[in-house]
Amino acid sequence: MLKVKNIETLYGLIMAIRGVSLEVQEGQIAAILGANGAGKTTILKTIMGLLEDQPDKGTIEFLGKRIDGKDAEEIVHLGISYVPEGREVFPELSVDENLRMGAYTRRDKKGIKEDYDRVISHFPVLSERKNQWAGTLSGGEQQMLAIGRALMTRPKLLMMDEPSLGLSPILVKEIFGITKMINAEGTTILLVEQNAKMALKISSYAFVLENGRIVAANTPDILLQDEDVKEFYLGIRSEESVKGYQRWKKKKRWR
Amino acid sequence: MLGQLIVSGLAVGACYSLLALAMVIIYKTSDVLNFAQGEMAMISTYVAFTLMESHHVPFQWAVILTFLFAILLGASFEFVFLRQAKEPTVLGLIIITLGFEMILMGFAGWKWGPDQRSLDFPVSNIETYNLFGLVMSKINFWTIVISLVLMFILFLFFRYTKVGVAMRATQQNQLAARVMGIRTKWILSFTWAISSMVGAVAGMLIAALGVLDPTMMMDPLLKSFASAVLGGMTSLPGTAVGGAMLGIIENLFGGYVSLAFKSVVAFAVIVLMLCIKPSGLLAKHYVKKV
Ligand SMILES: Nc1ncnc2c1ncn2[C@@H]1O[C@H](COP(=O)(O)OP(=O)(O)OP(=O)(O)O)[C@@H](O)[C@H]1O
Numbered sequence: 001m002l003k004v005k006n007i008e009t010l011y012g013l014i015m016a017i018r019g020v021s022l023e024v025q026e027g028q029i030a031a032i033l034g035a036n037g038a039g040k041t042t043i044l045k046t047i048m049g050l051l052e053d054q055p056d057k058g059t060i061e062f063l064g065k066r067i068d069g070k071d072a073e074e075i076v077h078l079g080i081s082y083v084p085e086g087r088e089v090f091p092e093l094s095v096d097e098n099l100r101m102g103a104y105t106r107r108d109k110k111g112i113k114e115d116y117d118r119v120i121s122h123f124p125v126l127s128e129r130k131n132q133w134a135g136t137l138s139g140g141e142q143q144m145l146a147i148g149r150a151l152m153t154r155p156k157l158l159m160m161d162e163p164s165l166g167l168s169p170i171l172v173k174e175i176f177g178i179t180k181m182i183n184a185e186g187t188t189i190l191l192v193e194q195n196a197k198m199a200l201k202i203s204s205y206a207f208v209l210e211n212g213r214i215v216a217a218n219t220p221d222i223l224l225q226d227e228d229v230k231e232f233y234l235g236i237r238s239e240e241s242v243k244g245y246q247r248w249k250k251k252k253r254w255r
Numbered sequence: 256m257l258g259q260l261i262v263s264g265l266a267v268g269a270c271y272s273l274l275a276l277a278m279v280i281i282y283k284t285s286d287v288l289n290f291a292q293g294e295m296a297m298i299s300t301y302v303a304f305t306l307m308e309s310h311h312v313p314f315q316w317a318v319i320l321t322f323l324f325a326i327l328l329g330a331s332f333e334f335v336f337l338r339q340a341k342e343p344t345v346l347g348l349i350i351i352t353l354g355f356e357m358i359l360m361g362f363a364g365w366k367w368g369p370d371q372r373s374l375d376f377p378v379s380n381i382e383t384y385n386l387f388g389l390v391m392s393k394i395n396f397w398t399i400v401i402s403l404v405l406m407f408i409l410f411l412f413f414r415y416t417k418v419g420v421a422m423r424a425t426q427q428n429q430l431a432a433r434v435m436g437i438r439t440k441w442i443l444s445f446t447w448a449i450s451s452m453v454g455a456v457a458g459m460l461i462a463a464l465g466v467l468d469p470t471m472m473m474d475p476l477l478k479s480f481a482s483a484v485l486g487g488m489t490s491l492p493g494t495a496v497g498g499a500m501l502g503i504i505e506n507l508f509g510g511y512v513s514l515a516f517k518s519v520v521a522f523a524v525i526v527l528m529l530c531i532k533p534s535g536l537l538a539k540h541y542v543k544k545v
């Protein structure tokens with residue numbers, strides 16, 4: 001469905017993405033894992049067409065069509081939606097208006113109504129807060145609003161950037177549960193996460209990103225066996241001395 | 256006396272409000288203070304004047320054509336000057352509007368000369384209405400009515416139309432707006448167009464209340480800037496109320512205290528407001544959650 005081939009993205013002279021290729025199949029939940037500054041957000045923004053004149057090199061295909069170099073407006077229209085990192089709701093629009101902005105490019109009144117009801121059924125709290133300014137919602141509610149707003153574009157592919165950021169463990173579980181449900185209803189999902197444990201639990205394929213390069217890509221069960229992934233992303237240490245500290249310094253294989 | 260002073264102050268204040276709203280709409284979208292706002296309105300008013308005076312176009316058609324001109328003027332200024340600026344800073348853009356202001360002022364002086372003219376408004380400024388025992392000139396009455404109607408239309412537009420809400424969305428978060436598929440560049444041109452049109456209404460009303468000459472907007476622009484400060488530069492209702500208050504206050508000051516210092520009131524208001532409540536009369540606040 002989404003084919004990213006060898007893209008390079010620059011911020012000025014700094015290369016943030018150094019030749020990334022990845023593929024997302026229809027119906028999947030794919031995850032991109034990586035530490036702070038690895039370039040996860042940059043990949044999503046590049047796909048979404050939010051960075052002017054980027055990617056510098058490489059191609060992006062969606063449903064067989066080249067989308068690199070296209071405007072965000074066009075990309076939304078083709079069926080990709082993006083839940084930005086840090087929610088980015090419209091703070092002084094009501095919850096209702098925020099959701100309706102999600103349907104900005106659409107004309108099908110009936111379809112919009114259906115999607116609105118679907119969002120409300122996933123996030124009933126949004127209907128209680130309908131007329132409240134989005135800026136006055138709690139962090140968790142804002143995350144739900146951001147996801148709901150993205151769903152209002154009726155995406156074929158939903159890209160989510162760290163939806164668990166700053167949420168309590170219970171809320172994280174809830175958000176991931178709903179993510180799974182949205183996927184089951186037929187939306188392909190590309191998820192960016194630091195919470196590797198959770199992300200590996202719900203995804204069917206995952207990419208590990210480091211310093212703008214993909215260093216591992218596999219199904220979660222295989223990645224979970226990987227010593228490096230275990231240590232650097234899940235915080236599980238396999239070799240410990242009796243005294244409780246590591247006996248030797250572990251080196252990442254890919255460096 | 257008091258009633259009359261209030262009504263005529265309100266009429267002038269309504270014009271300040273409109274001009275201030277025009278400024279605030281742009282400021283909210285792009286953080287740019289448009290110093291050319293007054294001159295854009297002045298040029299539009301001259302267009303209406305020329306259409307009626309030299310081409311004998313009936314009043315209502317002249318107004319419609321003037322609106323079209325104002326819309327075109329606003330949108331093309333944004334497109335031709337501001338958008339072309341490479342890696343623009345807000346300060347740089349403000350300087351561009353200052354330059355544009357001088358160009359327009361010079362153009363008006365060259366084209367129409369410094370003579371004071373009067374805009375042929377179909378409402379008399381000598382005849383009066385007698386409402387609830389209050390005598391007011393017809394022009395004052397209609398200025399207030401027209402301003403209120405236009406503000407109400409603006410309110411409905413920003414509140415209920417898709418484009419209006421999208422304009423507010425773009426003001427609040429450009430990144431998110433683009434992600435929703437909103438063409439933010441188009442929205443920016445549109446903002447300038449609407450602002451310029453609202454300014455043109457203010458210009459025509461100010462010319463109808465007073466006279467038409469190339470410098471007619473200098474004083475009102477300062478006052479409307481004060482009104483915008485009263486509204487905290489961002490609140491539309493606050494700005495509208497601010498303009499009305501300023502018009503009334505300065506008129507009362509002129510009537511009871513000193514006519515010579517009437518115009519100074521606006522500065523006093525700016526200073527006072529910035530000292531006491533810089534966020535504006537009706538500013539609401541939300542706490543950003545992290
Ligand atoms: N606007 C920008 N200008 C310059 N450099 C940038 C910009 N945005 C990001 N970068 C750099 O690009 C690199 C990748 O950033 P990115 O935001 O994609 O990381 P990330 O993987 O999303 O990190 P996090 O998990 O903290 O969100 C970082 O080194 C960052 O400093």
Ligand SMILES: [Mg+2]
Pocket residue numbers: 040041042085161
């Ligand atoms: Mg990020």
